[in-house]
Amino acid sequence: MTGLLKITKTEGPVTVLYFEGTLDGQSETLAVEHVRTVQGAGARFLLIDLHGVDMVTSAGLRALHTIYKMFTPNEVMQAWQLEHPDETFKSPYVKFSRPSSGVHYVLSIAGFLQNIAMYPDLQDALNSFAK
Numbered sequence: 001m002t003g004l005l006k007i008t009k010t011e012g013p014v015t016v017l018y019f020e021g022t023l024d025g026q027s028e029t030l031a032v033e034h035v036r037t038v039q040g041a042g043a044r045f046l047l048i049d050l051h052g053v054d055m056v057t058s059a060g061l062r063a064l065h066t067i068y069k070m071f072t073p074n075e076v077m078q079a080w081q082l083e084h085p086d087e088t089f090k091s092p093y094v095k096f097s098r099p100s101s102g103v104h105y106v107l108s109i110a111g112f113l114q115n116i117a118m119y120p121d122l123q124d125a126l127n128s129f130a131k
Contacts, residue, residue, distance in 0.1 A: 004021050004022065004026060004030075005019060005020070005021040005022060005023055005026075005027030005030055005031060005053075006019075006020040006021050006052075007019055007030070007031065007034050008020075009038065011043075013045065013129070014046070014047050014126055014129050015038050015043040015045065015046050015047070016046075016047045016048075016049055016122075016126070017034070017035070017038070017046065017047070017048050017049065018049045018051070018052065019031070019048060019049065019050055019052060019053050020051075020053065021052065021053065021054065022053070022054060022055045022057075022060070023053055023055070023056045023057070023059075023060030023063060024055065024056070024057040024059050024060050025057065025059035025060075027060070027063075028059045028060065028062060028063040029063075031060075031063040031064075031067070032063050032066050032067060032070075035067045035070060036070065039070055039071065044093065045071075045092075045093055045094075045129050046067070046071050046093065046094045046095075047094075047095050047096070047097060047122075047125050047126060047129075048064075048067070048094070048096050048097070049096075049097045049098055049122060049125075050096055050097065050098055050099040050100070050103055051097070051098035051099070051100075051122075053099065053100065053103050054100065054102075054103075055103075056103050056106050056107070061106070061107075061110050061112070064107075064112065064116075065112075068091060068094055068112075068115070068116060071091065071093040071094040072091040072093050072094060076093075077089050088114055088115065089115055090115055090116065090117050091115060091116055091117070092129070092130060094116060095116060095117045095118070095119065095125055095128060095129070096112075096116055096117070096118045096119070097118070097119045097120070097121070097122050097124075097125035098119070098120060098121070098122055099118065104118065
């Protein structure tokens with residue numbers, strides 16, 4: 001699917017947002033505002049399913065970075081880094097699943113996968129959240 005971003009969601013202990021379309025400058029605000037609404041409604045854990053995303057631009061990366069920062073409190077990162085100074089922090093609050101190989105490549109070279117866990121399977125991603 002090519003075109004503007006479409007977002008659907010399922011709720012539960014982990015809110016799952018299904019992104020479909022292009023994550024770019026035209027859809028950046030939509031993505032961030034949708035996540036802000038979900039967070040404002042009380043969501044604490046977020047899984048973004050990227051199965052339907054055909055392209056991520058630099059503006060799309062900025063949106064994903066903003067979402068990561070919204071769901072990953074700075075004090076949590078700092079506390080974790082004090083306890084694990086030689087390890088890389090992975091957010092326990094926001095994760096990605098099922099990207100296409102092209103989207104996975106973009107996220108990888110942009111450094112996102114260093115701090116955000118990525119899962120090839122939706123159920124494995126859901127199971128990875130602390131209960």
